Amino acid sequence: xxxxxxVSYPVHFQEESYAALTNLIAxxxxxxxxxxxxxxxxxxxxxxxxxxxNTSRDLKLIEIASxxxxxxxxxxxxxxxxxTDLGGDRKSLLITLGGGVxTDLGGFVASCFKRGIDFVxxxxxxxxxxxxxVGGKTGIDLGVLKNQIGLFANPQMVIVDxxxxxxxxxxxxxxxxxxxxxxxLTYDYSLFEQIKKDKxxxxxxxxxxxxxxxxxxxxxxxxxxxLRKILNFGHTLGHAIESFYLESEDKKSLxxxxxxxxxxxxxxxxxxxxxxxxxxxxxEIKETILSIYNKIEIQKEDFSAILDYLKHDxxxxxxxxxxxxxxxxxxxxxxxxxxxxLIIQSLEYYNS
Amino acid sequence: xxxxxxVSYPVHFQEESYAALTNLIAxxxxxxxxxxxxxxxxxxxxxxxxxxxNTSRDLKLIEIASxxxxxxxxxxxxxxxxxTDLGGDRKSLLITLGGGVxTDLGGFVASCFKRGIDFVxxxxxxxxxxxxxVGGKTGIDLGVLKNQIGLFANPQMVIVDxxxxxxxxxxxxxxxxxxxxxxxLTYDYSLFEQIKKDKxxxxxxxxxxxxxxxxxxxxxxxxxxxLRKILNFGHTLGHAIESFYLESEDKKSLxxxxxxxxxxxxxxxxxxxxxxxxxxxxxEIKETILSIYNKIEIQKEDFSAILDYLKHDxxxxxxxxxxxxxxxxxxxxxxxxxxxxLIIQSLEYYNS
Numbered sequence: 156x157x158x159x160x161x162v163s164y165p166v167h168f169q170e171e172s173y174a175a176l177t178n179l180i181a182x183x184x185x186x187x188x189x190x191x192x193x194x195x196x197x198x199x200x201x202x203x204x205x206x207x208x209n210t211s212r213d214l215k216l217i218e219i220a221s222x223x224x225x226x227x228x229x230x231x232x233x234x235x236x237x238x239t240d241l242g243g244d245r246k247s248l249l250i251t252l253g254g255g256v257x258t259d260l261g262g263f264v265a266s267c268f269k270r271g272i273d274f275v276x277x278x279x280x281x282x283x284x285x286x287x288x289v290g291g292k293t294g295i296d297l298g299v300l301k302n303q304i305g306l307f308a309n310p311q312m313v314i315v316d317x318x319x320x321x322x323x324x325x326x327x328x329x330x331x332x333x334x335x336x337x338x339x340l341t342y343d344y345s346l347f348e349q350i351k352k353d354k355x356x357x358x359x360x361x362x363x364x365x366x367x368x369x370x371x372x373x374x375x376x377x378x379x380x381x382l383r384k385i386l387n388f389g390h391t392l393g394h395a396i397e398s399f400y401l402e403s404e405d406k407k408s409l410x411x412x413x414x415x416x417x418x419x420x421x422x423x424x425x426x427x428x429x430x431x432x433x434x435x436x437x438x439e440i441k442e443t444i445l446s447i448y449n450k451i452e453i454q455k456e457d458f459s460a461i462l463d464y465l466k467h468d469x470x471x472x473x474x475x476x477x478x479x480x481x482x483x484x485x486x487x488x489x490x491x492x493x494x495x496x497l498i499i500q501s502l503e504y505y506n507s
Numbered sequence: 508x509x510x511x512x513x514v515s516y517p518v519h520f521q522e523e524s525y526a527a528l529t530n531l532i533a534x535x536x537x538x539x540x541x542x543x544x545x546x547x548x549x550x551x552x553x554x555x556x557x558x559x560x561n562t563s564r565d566l567k568l569i570e571i572a573s574x575x576x577x578x579x580x581x582x583x584x585x586x587x588x589x590x591t592d593l594g595g596d597r598k599s600l601l602i603t604l605g606g607g608v609x610t611d612l613g614g615f616v617a618s619c620f621k622r623g624i625d626f627v628x629x630x631x632x633x634x635x636x637x638x639x640x641v642g643g644k645t646g647i648d649l650g651v652l653k654n655q656i657g658l659f660a661n662p663q664m665v666i667v668d669x670x671x672x673x674x675x676x677x678x679x680x681x682x683x684x685x686x687x688x689x690x691x692l693t694y695d696y697s698l699f700e701q702i703k704k705d706k707x708x709x710x711x712x713x714x715x716x717x718x719x720x721x722x723x724x725x726x727x728x729x730x731x732x733x734l735r736k737i738l739n740f741g742h743t744l745g746h747a748i749e750s751f752y753l754e755s756e757d758k759k760s761l762x763x764x765x766x767x768x769x770x771x772x773x774x775x776x777x778x779x780x781x782x783x784x785x786x787x788x789x790x791e792i793k794e795t796i797l798s799i800y801n802k803i804e805i806q807k808e809d810f811s812a813i814l815d816y817l818k819h820d821x822x823x824x825x826x827x828x829x830x831x832x833x834x835x836x837x838x839x840x841x842x843x844x845x846x847x848x849l850i851i852q853s854l855e856y857y858n859s
Contacts (some may be wrong), residue, residue: 292622297587315652472596473596
């Protein structure tokens, strides 16, 4: 499979990518090499990684606890202390091996350690492969606020090896599929059609095209001034829903994809009211998404709490909530202001 | 006084600089403007700042406790939460008004909030004026390790207004003088001569020339690959001494300048043994520095603890401690490896 060239680094695919990492290590004479894992990727992914990476160098493992709940500054402090205690310096390399928590937090940790050391991302979930491989976003949560702290920083290289997907359960594969649907709706309808027809079979092709799309978008607009905002489709309301379910003690948490799936249905509905997206297309979107995701009944009494989360969205400016909506498939409009009543209506449409 | 153009932003001097800040604010349409102070600069500097800044905009004050001991992630979390609670978003501006703790921490906080908001630095101590005005270094301490966490990020503008120096006591003025001496020894001997003759009288001229030098150095070598390393002269051992005194409960802390002053005498001595700096010039350096700083008798039994701090210096690679030493005035050599015995000898030379 081809390599995709991101702004300042390559994204390598499948088995041959490890040779590129071996070369990077040999060429750069790193003083120490750290591998950041969680308890799951240590068990399920690290053995394959070790087997494929051909180096005589000593690798120093740093393990953190899995889960979004640990994507915070306390975990960063633990990792920074571990790097320090294990002799890390400015010429160290950090390899992240895991899902979005590991790659987002690891990139942030590396970029701030002694004002920046090199890092390599090896996403092991479908979500992190299609979402976090390119774009240079690193970040952690501040209390309940997702990715409130972070910065733009590019890895030296990304490795996408779909063998790691075998370690995931169905629900995690579904979670990543939401981002692929997003690329389909906003940028390449044929990708959406493929999902409609085949769900997430032929996953390799879906991943490659998703990374390609994300890369085109990010190269065109690295700092999220216009085009890159399409990547937020479904995410404005989706993030608020995700945070609400994460923080509510009596509710089961949703995966990122489950929340974004709801967000995309609702934001499609908003699009049909405020813009030109036909209600038939909204129905097509809803039907396709609900063929993959179970419907979550959102309680009426929870609507106002979800709206409160929306008000803290990173993308808000001057207290106004900004949505990116669709005029049509592959045709978007950024910075749409949506009245609260319509947001509530859209949740009712989802429930209906 | 002229403006100095740093890599991507101007350094303005004295009263006229506030007009530039007023313009920046008017031009950028910031959604919210925060001013970061500590209890000292709130009382001593903020009234002047308010008087000079000509804006009808509402300024939101965020106050942190003064002192290096607070230059840590806990303080960052407090500031990030305050910014969030006060409605900060991606179009907010953070103005830092204070010494190195405020400007270093504030720059870090701004650069990581929602992946980066604009900031303006207004250093109010001599040290932060001559050292932190240019160079783009932001950072905080991790436990006892100074500036272990941070990144390179440039403010929109820096304002150097020496009226704020009237709020400082003599010991703080002395502290900043060490950096001016450093510029003199490594880059412009006439600056050192002026200190030798007049100490820190004519402070305006000393500040302007120091910022000019630092800017020339940083523009030539932004990422500290070669020339910029001269800025570490006196700092390798100096930082270790500073950390040791800060952490020792039974010892009075040293100011940064007091520690760097000792570091410069010791590293000059090392230079005379390993390179060509004559012992007469070392004596001249020692005499000049001790005409400004009281001698601190460093106890023999503390030498090994100081060496331990040295081993954690950010600039170490592969466990080797790297010094920048002098062949002569204005003539340096980077990446010098110094044996431990010579480090100890240099401390004895300082004590003698």
